Amino acid sequence: MICLVTGSVIGVFLAVMGPALAGQRYGLETVDVTKPAFGQRGSRLLLLFYLINLIGWAGLILVMFGNGLRNILIGFGYEPGGWLVGAGVLLGMSLCFLLVTRGIHLMNITNAYVGPGLLLMTVGLLVLLLKNHGWQEIVDAEPLNPFDKPWLNYMIVMEMSIAAGISWWAGVGFLSRNTKTQRGAIYPELIQLGLGMGLVCSVALFSSLVVRSMDPTEWLIPIAGPFVGVLALIFVAVANISSSSISLFAAGLGLRHLRVFHIRPWWHLVLWALVPCLPFVFWPNELYGMGGNFLAYNGTLYAPVVGILFADYVFIRKQRLNLAAIFDDDPKAEYYYTKGFHWPALICLLIGQWIYFSLLDPLTYESSPAFLYLTASLPACVGPAVIYVIWLKLLPLERVWVPGEGGAEPRVSQPNI
Amino acid sequence: VIREELERRIALFDQLEDAKFGRFGAADWALCTAVFFVLPILVAWWVL
Numbered sequence: 034m035i036c037l038v039t040g041s042v043i044g045v046f047l048a049v050m051g052p053a054l055a056g057q058r059y060g061l062e063t064v065d066v067t068k069p070a071f072g073q074r075g076s077r078l079l080l081l082f083y084l085i086n087l088i089g090w091a092g093l094i095l096v097m098f099g100n101g102l103r104n105i106l107i108g109f110g111y112e113p114g115g116w117l118v119g120a121g122v123l124l125g126m127s128l129c130f131l132l133v134t135r136g137i138h139l140m141n142i143t144n145a146y147v148g149p150g151l152l153l154m155t156v157g158l159l160v161l162l163l164k165n166h167g168w169q170e171i172v173d174a175e176p177l178n179p180f181d182k183p184w185l186n187y188m189i190v191m192e193m194s195i196a197a198g199i200s201w202w203a204g205v206g207f208l209s210r211n212t213k214t215q216r217g218a219i220y221p222e223l224i225q226l227g228l229g230m231g232l233v234c235s236v237a238l239f240s241s242l243v244v245r246s247m248d249p250t251e252w253l254i255p256i257a258g259p260f261v262g263v264l265a266l267i268f269v270a271v272a273n274i275s276s277s278s279i280s281l282f283a284a285g286l287g288l289r290h291l292r293v294f295h296i297r298p299w300w301h302l303v304l305w306a307l308v309p310c311l312p313f314v315f316w317p318n319e320l321y322g323m324g325g326n327f328l329a330y331n332g333t334l335y336a337p338v339v340g341i342l343f344a345d346y347v348f349i350r351k352q353r354l355n356l357a358a359i360f361d362d363d364p365k366a367e368y369y370y371t372k373g374f375h376w377p378a379l380i381c382l383l384i385g386q387w388i389y390f391s392l393l394d395p396l397t398y399e400s401s402p403a404f405l406y407l408t409a410s411l412p413a414c415v416g417p418a419v420i421y422v423i424w425l426k427l428l429p430l431e432r433v434w435v436p437g438e439g440g441a442e443p444r445v446s447q448p449n450i
Numbered sequence: 451v452i453r454e455e456l457e458r459r460i461a462l463f464d465q466l467e468d469a470k471f472g473r474f475g476a477a478d479w480a481l482c483t484a485v486f487f488v489l490p491i492l493v494a495w496w497v498l
Contacts, residue, residue: 043491213472214472219474
């Protein structure tokens with residue numbers, strides 16, 4: 034539990050501080066926030082990984098939706114086949130499409146009930162767990178699928194929690210640009226996404242230890258009983274659609290950055306964002322089983338990205354961006370750099386990935402001795418950030434826009450929106 | 451048209467002062483770094 038909570042808080046801190054402040058101050062999407070550090074074309078490289086993150090999360094959550102539907106029917110006494118999970122994913126995709134194409138307002142209304150509802154449900158689940166099973170049974174429960182070395186287990190949990198926290202990076206711009214103040218962007222994200230996620234995951238850990246299953250939709254009926262359990266499963270199913278919709282909404286906005294989608298209607302973008310989710314219809318459980326590797330992938334890639342973004346916005350730009358240059362594809366624009374790429378950032382990204390892989394293999398979980406003390410995501414985030422700052426201090430940027438200087442109106446020669 | 455509209459909006463945005471977006475000052479940075487980064491590391495080291 035300590036690893037879950039502390040890892041989650043650390044991961045969210047790293048992901049949020051730079052991008053959320055920039056996103057809120059300048060009203061920018063996550064992908065736009067990456068342009069000052071990585072360059073116009075460099076940010077499009079990151080866009081690909083950004084979309085994989087959002088669509089991957091949406092797919093995994095939709096499989097939970099499908100599993101939830103199956104368990105609801107089991108709760109009513111039916112014995113549906115495994116095909117129902119895939120059909121549930123397809124149904125979930127259709128519901129997400131309807132929700133997302135109707136705009137942010139409807140999603141705001143849905144989330145106003147889903148967020149507090151999930152919190153109440155988690156508290157209720159914890160109370161039932163403690164009442165029916167007791168703390169001692171939870172503490173004495175054997176781990177579900179442990180490694181041989183106990184210390185390695187702790188550090189893998191810590192690593193996965195940091196990676197899960199960091200993986201919020203893709204949604205940070207979307208969340209923070211809809212807030213009114215910088216504090217309103219930072220504190221709720223740190224508390225809810227970091228501390229809240231860690232605590233909710235801890236309740237999930239207790240439930241899985243008691244029920245002996247890693248599938249969240251299998252816990253509710255055994256713990257809460259058939260009636261309340263089915264009601265809770267229905268609520269979780271609604272929450273899953275709401276969460277997937279947010280991911281798909283952000284993915285649709287991300288697709289807008291590609292020239293081919295510039296003038297397409299919104300529903301086209303949403304449809305294209307849903308296409309990569311189709312494999313989850315045909316192989317739901319196989320892909321769901323790779324969730325741990327997906328988390329590790331998030332750590333591998335996003336740890337260096339969030340480190341570099343933090344270093345660039347806070348230490349290099351001093352929290353000041355040239356808004357006009359973010360939307361300008363002119364080779365003379367400030368954030369175009371060398372043919373659209375800012376090589377120091379991209380090289381630091383590769384260094385970060387090298388650091389990660391030298392500490393932990395995200396597929397087999399084979400680790401180096403240093404991993405047992407440092408984790409992999411933390412050094413892969415901090416290392417490239419430090420190198421990036423030193424690099425740009427030794428070889429400063431040729432042009433840095435200073436607000437108020439020059440006095441001219443902002444010029445955008447080649448708009449990229 | 452897109453360029454003119456974009457430039458108009460950016461000009462408006464650039465004129466807004468930081469206070470419009472709420473302050474996130476040195477005290478906020480110190481608090482967030484201490485509570486959400488340093489403290490979790492210390493707790494994890496102490497407990498584990």
